[in-house]
Amino acid sequence: MAEEGSVHVSNKQVFLKDYITGYLEESDMCVKTDNTVHLKLPEGSNGVVVKNLYLSVDPYMRLLMQKFDTHGIFSHFALNSPVRGYGVARICESGDPNFKKGDLIWGTTGWEEYSVLTSTDDHFKIEHTDVPLSYYTGILGMPGIAAYYGFELCSAKKGETVFVSSACGGVGQLVGQFAKSAGCYVVGSAGSDEKVNLLKSKLGFDEAFNYKEESDLDAALKRYFPEGIDVYFDNVGGQMLDAVVLNMKYMGRIALCGMISQYNNIDSREGTHNLISAIFKAVRIEGVQVHRYYPLYPKFLEFILPLIREGKIAYVEDIVEGLENGPAALAGLLRGRNVGKHIIAVASE
């Protein structure tokens, strides 16, 4: 990498080779090392040039690897540009009066060492650096907002029963802790015994189970929720969602936050067959569209920062070093190989 002060620097980048179907393989992406980037903005630009420090590895990214309609929320990846996702970055140069050189921000960026961001509409300045910077991809970033406001949608009350799927992930582990502090009984599902142990030992879940070892999800849910589920925070969709709907209590609430079980085969995704049970049980189901809550980010920070500083909330991260390991990290995430919020550490400053 060339010295930062020069106009051009070399810029390692991760590209998607072609649109895919089925499970993402590491080989579907490639790392290009022969690119350079201008660190100087064009005259009059109100964008920014950033150095990426941490990149967030998130399930929704799989959806952008084919031409799937996200109703304008996301654009599918361009094949001739770096993959895009959330990240933490330092401003190298700014044409935006809200940001100055040296500021730290989080928001959408590229899977590359340096990015030119033409819009900073969805970017937040990082004001608090006494907490790990990587947290701004997770507990202090998009997943944290989704967990907090998504769980708030569920109006969980003390003594209620809460189920969280993908409970060890970047969102789920927070939802479980929020639910515990609301006085709920909380059960999580995850895809390995290691994660199940983590949920019970470190993340405060009352119970947890490995869904891969359950041949009958309905029976598993009835074992942990003999009286039914008041609140389900869904990160997986598919068969788990279908089994949960059958096991909801009267006037239960479901937050739909993600459907990772379906992302690899989104064009032939499974249907939810048990919605009729939502009629009999007056169940409410609501989609967690995280951008909706961005204006409430300051309120969320006021709530969460003290908990982090006082050690009252845990956050498990699974950090991979080096942009070149990004393709394997994302392919692994979609097979559930990560343990905790998956992050790529790109640079240390």
Add this chain to the structure above:
Amino acid sequence: MAEEGSVHVSNKQVFLKDYITGYLEESDMCVKTDNTVHLKLPEGSNGVVVKNLYLSVDPYMRLLMQKFDTHGIFSHFALNSPVRGYGVARICESGDPNFKKGDLIWGTTGWEEYSVLTSTDDHFKIEHTDVPLSYYTGILGMPGIAAYYGFELCSAKKGETVFVSSACGGVGQLVGQFAKSAGCYVVGSAGSDEKVNLLKSKLGFDEAFNYKEESDLDAALKRYFPEGIDVYFDNVGGQMLDAVVLNMKYMGRIALCGMISQYNNIDSREGTHNLISAIFKAVRIEGVQVHRYYPLYPKFLEFILPLIREGKIAYVEDIVEGLENGPAALAGLLRGRNVGKHIIAVASE
């Protein structure tokens, strides 16, 4: 039929012959004419004996013709007892201090001329008889409550777009009119051109279409809702629900009230594949469990009775004369042959 004053009277009854799969045929039910009923309650009973005047023909009844789990809301029909459903009846004898001989009630009763009701927990005394008695099976009964409070769940605002399926049915025709009076743009779907015309000419819908003539429901919805749907009141489920989810607006609301398209094949019901769109669009979906609103019936009556008396709301009924025509009516309802709220007139007093 024997004279009413005697202890025993003959009592024509409709039975389900056996549990069924697939479409209900008239021949799956039978009319028995050789039964009698005691018009005298046992000593100490707090039930009532009633003479049934109108019986309501409702889609959910099909679900009770097989051993389908309605989560305790309904019991499937017993084969050795008359079919049960909503109805309007006159009290012949009462052991319940809330009802006296001669009172009119509506609530669950049997498909027979006289019924002995051991519980009157879900029964309402009819206080207002200046409106048609048959209305207590529809606009003034369970369908009216479902339409009113189900639509209230949707929080429709002036200028919003509302779609109602099975729009000419006992619930749908009311939802459309409530939506119009809330200042919404309202489109209904129905299964015949006759119903479509009725929706536009008599029931005040802005637009209506015959879903059977649409090869592509998504395209049909885009034609009527180029900017998307704010509120969907779902009476049909299945493919229509799936198409609607794709066409909802940001923060749209869906009331799940019924799934008539699935009742004939409930054990192999279609899945809803597009719930992922509810995430991107922050859509809220809620089941309309009508019993939840029974305590609010007096408030609903205060709202709806003046509208009926002043001719400000229409209600289309499809009344069949004679209990012996009940099996054909119910089989026909499940094929969409009725036009308006389907009712059996059993007796005139």
